[in-house]
Amino acid sequence: MLNKKYTFLLILLILFSELLHSQIVTTSARNQLPQNLITSVLAGRGVLMSNGQFNWSSGNISTDQIGTFTNGPNFTNFPFSSGIIMTTGHISVAEGPNDQTNAYMNVTQSTAIRDPDLQALVAASLRSTTVLEFDFIASSSSFEFEYVFASEEYPEYVCSQYNDVFGFFLTGLDPVTMVTTTKNIAVIPNSVSATYPNGMPVAINSLNSGVSGSSFSGSDCISLDNSSYYNDNQPGNPYIQFDGYTTALPAGASVIPCETYHMKISIANVNDNTYDSGVFLKASSFNSPEFEVNENYTIPGSSQLIEGCNDLELEIKISSPAVSDVRIDLTISGTATEGVDYETLPATVYILQGDTNVFIPITTLIDDITEGVETIIIDANMSICGITFSKTIELEIIDHTPIILASYDLPVCHVCTTLSAQVLQSSPGLPLTFHWTPNDLLDDSTAQTTSTYITESTILTVMASDSLGCTSNLATINVIVYEAPDPQFTYTPERGCAPFDVHFVSNTDPPGAALFWDFGNGETSTEENPVVTYRADGDYTVSLTATVGQNCSRTFTIQDAITQGEYPYADFTFHPGNPVNGEAVSFVNLSSGNNIISYFWDFGDGHTS
Incomplete structure (x- = not known):
């Protein structure tokens, strides 16, 4: 019986442990400095944060209205795994399960602390207020972070006077007007209108399920059209207490790089201190875009350097024009040898003031050595507005034998019926595709050997590409079409009694054609007008072959041109x-x-x- 009791307790402990690792868990920031909280949890890349304050004090936090949260792996409908939580009461009210319809936890604080910027968003009086603020510098022309708003006011008090409210108030120089302004950037996406030129503020009465609550008041309703950004939390959900919460929402704005701005994150109950609300700030999400690296290869769409074929223009790009020259230090390593496998790279490059990028050419060298895949590792480091950035870029080089095609002259007689590209070298095992120009003269303009029908002298070009996308030189094939010659001749006498001489005269067109005579008696000649002695009686067939170019020939033959004389x-x-x-x-x-x-x-x- 005792063993059964222990087994039951063990099962309960396991279930409780799994529940703790699956729900929202909060940790109070009491006795922590606000500055430490924002720099260690909220800050991301490309920003410097300073002068952190909580409820208008830079000293240690003295309430439980702010802290950190973690989310277990089973609560997949909640978009963040960790971050900062701020609530109108005690932050532990956020922890599941959802077993109350009006959860709240009052905290000890002066209710006289109010935020005038937040008060301006609602007509009713603010109650319990939580404010986190800090200065920041962005390295580029924009910044952004992500958040979720949640509340126990959902869904009963949608479109009522209990419109718990929060805001993200950005103060600083507007980059367009160059006037110092304060604006709320906690707004519903795509909600800019004449009424809300900066966007509609996120609140119970503006972002909800699209259905009015039981305490509906028509005059208090702002919008029921933003339900796509809302998640309803059904009773009994073990992960979070709040009855409703938003999807992950972005907050951000355009700023002047390196200029100091002030951010105030504020949330408050409205009209009463029950039905708490909270805002979750995603960890490390407060970012200003850092530099990006773009690899522009010679062969579009490729991802490797190829010896003698595919080079690279490496682009280092920042998101906004540099306010001063930006120095970028490059440290080169890897298995490839600088100056042997690729041309030497600079140790330092600059993005000049007013520019957004710099290009670094990376040119491969042909070493005719089979080395396999080699690497180039580039560590790029820069500083903008005192904010340091670094990125490691790893590139690969593979071996390749350049494709070389031969150019040549192709003399043909009357018509050219076949063309062939002559490949002098290429990488073994890589099939080639050919590209002939003009392609309308060929049966297959992608084949190495193709049929054609060319009757006039024509110059064609051909290139080859392999399966890696590497291309050959441009080879020229000069097709020289010759008209076949017309060999003709006369001779005298036509007969005789051996021995006797015969005089031959060529009348070939064109006159400059090369001639070859066959006199039928074993003798030949290349003369234009030869004289031949026939020394034996008999009948002889004579032929004359005329040739132009290298292989354009035609033969004229007279059967029994010379006959034996009739003796008296x-x-x-x-x-x-x-x-x-x-x-x-x-x-x-x-x-x-x-x-x-x-x-x-x-x-x-x-x-x-």
């Missing part, structure tokens, strides 16, 4: 058939054949004719 047949008779010595003999020429031009007789006795 020599014959004769004489009378008498058997002459005797001293008798006269008559000879009759019986020879036959065409074109016989001469005869020669030999009578055997030394006489000829």
